[in-house]
Amino acid sequence: MTVYNFSAGPAVLPKEVLEQAREELLDWHGSGMSVMEMSHRGKQFMEIAARAEADLRELMKIPDNYKVLFLQGGASSQFAMVPANLLRGKTRADYICTGAWGKKAIAEGKRYCEVNIAASSQADGFNSIPEPSGWQLDADAAYLHYTPNETIGGVEFHWIPDAGAVPLVADMSSTILSRPVDVSRFGVIYAGAQKNIGPAGLSVVIVRDDLIGQPLDGQPVMFDYAVHADNGSMYNTPPTYGWYLAGLVFQWLKDLGGLEAISLVNHRKARLLYDSIDNSAFYANPVDANSRSWMNVPFTLADPGLDGTFLEEAGAAGLVSLKGHRSVGGMRASIYNAMPETGVQALVDFMADFERRRG
Numbered sequence: 001m002t003v004y005n006f007s008a009g010p011a012v013l014p015k016e017v018l019e020q021a022r023e024e025l026l027d028w029h030g031s032g033m034s035v036m037e038m039s040h041r042g043k044q045f046m047e048i049a050a051r052a053e054a055d056l057r058e059l060m061k062i063p064d065n066y067k068v069l070f071l072q073g074g075a076s077s078q079f080a081m082v083p084a085n086l087l088r089g090k091t092r093a094d095y096i097c098t099g100a101w102g103k104k105a106i107a108e109g110k111r112y113c114e115v116n117i118a119a120s121s122q123a124d125g126f127n128s129i130p131e132p133s134g135w136q137l138d139a140d141a142a143y144l145h146y147t148p149n150e151t152i153g154g155v156e157f158h159w160i161p162d163a164g165a166v167p168l169v170a171d172m173s174s175t176i177l178s179r180p181v182d183v184s185r186f187g188v189i190y191a192g193a194q195k196n197i198g199p200a201g202l203s204v205v206i207v208r209d210d211l212i213g214q215p216l217d218g219q220p221v222m223f224d225y226a227v228h229a230d231n232g233s234m235y236n237t238p239p240t241y242g243w244y245l246a247g248l249v250f251q252w253l254k255d256l257g258g259l260e261a262i263s264l265v266n267h268r269k270a271r272l273l274y275d276s277i278d279n280s281a282f283y284a285n286p287v288d289a290n291s292r293s294w295m296n297v298p299f300t301l302a303d304p305g306l307d308g309t310f311l312e313e314a315g316a317a318g319l320v321s322l323k324g325h326r327s328v329g330g331m332r333a334s335i336y337n338a339m340p341e342t343g344v345q346a347l348v349d350f351m352a353d354f355e356r357r358r359g
């Protein structure tokens with residue numbers, strides 16, 4: 001039976017990538033070794049690492065004045081590394097809060113500086129993006145932080161905020177590589193890999209080079225972007241196997257036609273699922289229609305008493321990891337790049353059938 005994994009993260013990886021990794025698992029390109037066993041400073045791994053970075057730069061059209069870092073510590077470490085590096089003598093930072101991950105970034109930011117919550121959609125249960133006309137931005141903020149896609153609430157910006165001269169910082173963990181993005185609009189883009197890049201344990205940071213090199217006093221050396229940039233992300237042992245797998249995912253995306261091509265697929269998948277929810281009186285998604293995520297689709301059943309049955313029957317049909325986040329309840333279907341259209345079609349078919357039988 002085909003299993004479609006709708007997990008929010010760690011999440012589904014492209015089957016082709018896993019098959020290639022299996023092929024190369026014991027003997028990478030005639031080296032007689034697994035990538036896992038290679039020295040990160042050896043010629044072979046250096047080649048893998050450089051190729052992955054070059055492919056990511058090509059996919060995202062990353063300008064030359066940006067560093068690309070392959071780090072550990074997850075997106076959660078970036079909640080701290082961003083202020084530790086970007087404050088640069090300033091004492092305040094702006095945050096836009098559209099959900100649970102934004103809240104976590106803010107809580108961590110408060111350990112480093114005065115946080116101004118320039119806008120929040122808390123009042124409507126984090127089901128929308130606040131209108132930019134009402135944002136209380138601070139011209140002297142060290143940076144403006146936001147979460148382009150809230151993985152738990154399923155709320156996504158379909159546009160890039162205008163931060164003026166203030167560096168814009170984006171936690172793109174669950175939306176990076178889902179569509180083209182103008183990197184030059186950002187000071188920092190960061191993402192944990194386990195949603196749309198590769199396995200857990202790797203995080204990717206894209207940072208404009210004029211913003212690094214002035215970390216807060218007393219920071220651990222591992223928290224200094226410049227240290228990682230100056231050492232090609234090999235100041236210490238990087239997550240080599242995750243980096244390699246990320247590289248295979250980048251090649252897979254290039255073979256598919258890049259981010260324009262995958263964005264069309266992602267748009268189709270999201271529309272299929274939202275249409276089936278909207279056209280039913282049994283399923284509901286609470287998010288404002290203009291701010292619905294292409295990647296994470298929460299939905300509820302008209303009768304929450306049927307949640308357990310829904311999950312059980314979906315699982316038996318090969319549709320797994322659909323349980324909503326514990327803070328939200330209901331269901332959540334994460335439909336990242338690696339989720340094929342056939343998987344979303346199978347889910348939609350199952351939902352219609354379940355509604356007929358049980359609704």
Ligand SMILES: *Cc1c(COP(=O)(O)O)cnc(C)c1O
Pocket residue numbers: 009073074075076077101147149150151171172173174192193195
């Ligand atoms: C998953 C996620 C995180 C946390 O990532 P870790 O790698 O577990 O630290 C942060 N932000 C967003 C938007 C996420 O989806």
